[in-house]
Amino acid sequence: MGYVRPRMGALAVVAALAVVPGWARAAEAAPGATPKAPAAKATRPEAKPVLVQAEAPPFSEGIYPCSACHAGMPKNGTRRELVFHDEQQSIFDHGADQRWCLDCHDLQNRDVLRLANGAPVPFTESYRLCGQCHGDKYRDWRVGVHGKRVGHWNGEKTYFLCVNCHNPHSPRFKGVQEIVSGGKKTVAPTLTYLKPEPRPKRPEEQRR
Amino acid sequence: MTPNKSLPVVTDADAPPASPRDGVDPIGDGPLDPARRAFLRTAAAGTAVAALASCSSGVDMEDFLRKHFKELSPDELKKVLAKVEKRNQERFGKKTTVSAKGPQPGVEYGYGLDISRCVGCRRCVYACVKENNQSRTEPQIHWIQVLEMDKEHGVDLAHADLYYEADAVPRPGKFYFPVQCQQCRNPPCVKACPTQATWKEQDGIVVIDYDWCIGCRCCMSACPYGARHFNWATPNLPAEELNPDQHYLGNRPRPKGVVEKCTFCIQRVREGRYTACVEVCPVGARKFGNLLDPESEIRKVMETKRVFVFKEELATHPQFYYFYAT
């Protein structure tokens, strides 16, 4: 795993989020979004499908909380090469000419991300950060057109976060793998492309 | 369904024996009175049934004389299901549950496949095999076929490769086009079937009663999507890999010599779950839901994306939609 995610802190927040319908949360996260008319809901007898957020992929060992190291370090906002975070820098391919760490990571509080307007965002709501630039994908994701959902088509379903499929430091989709972290199953991006499953047998290879 | 005059109908006696009783119009429009039943009714008293039953050991007289699935009373249905469970037990030594759960009112399934996402990894193919108890080898049966096509040519079957092998997908210059049963609203296979072993359910799923199918393969030749698969030998399905959650019209183990097909995982979707291929697809290229629910994912796809159906010119009106999300 080339990039990192929070461990226990994140798990607690995810657990808390799990009971809130993601749909509602995602809608409230987008300031421009028109709130869903309650009247439209009333015409449908069945309850609104419950959306459950999938476990975020884990951070690399010993990385989170970032403040554990950064608290004692001077704050330096100048764009430069970072030797310690080389594993991120070596794969960094996310508009590298225009962007660097502090465009998404907060200089004041290392344990959160930051939006373009400076507002802090917890790691568990990183989709708000992604959605700033990828508005079309964000809109599609909120209604289930982009990204993956599992569970029930007419009931509770689990949706995956941007970071379950895209490594934020090298976001081009290559593949995903199932991993178990802290006893919980989740999905995380890979850095190598997927190998397809075996091809079907040709008719002449089948015994009849 | 109204009989479509443009489709050939086998009625004359010199045509290959598609139905057990030649000369019977195989297309019934109203309530079911399939040719097979008519045949059995006339033959029941005579020796024909005995001859039939004795010539193939797998045939059970009770199965042979039972009514069409759609005409079974709840009691009869129970018996039929118990029988399938018993057969499973004998064949695999495993307890199975076979449901016959019907369509939900107000539900019409729609399937979306995002061609701009599919990477051609074939995870869906094997998830389907596992979920639906398909034969693993000899015969190998896949209900989903992933075609690799050239971006240069677009959706063009002349340049499609079903047998691509690669170390990594997607391959440069290629895109992938999975094909499975399109659950047509105007299904040629249903019209072609001389015994009404196959039909379209209220929620849109085209099903086969595998006990009713005579393996004539008329439906296979009628299907323009190659979505029906004939098993030439008894499906090779290891007992430890048997999926015990079954539906009578879906993933129950098939006997030898019938036509099989995708049923949108009827055993899962009628319980509200996503299909196996939707769940496994690593890129989320596959979407599924109720077309009648304006909030469903499939409706959002229909309303906001460029959607098309495969071989539109044939007017089969699939319930399976391809789309480009980007």
Ligand code: SF4
């Ligand atoms: S699993 Fe998804 S990405 Fe892979 S071939 Fe099937 S549809 Fe395409």
Ligand code: SF4
């Ligand atoms: S092979 Fe096809 S057409 Fe023939 S009986 Fe079976 S379902 Fe009907």
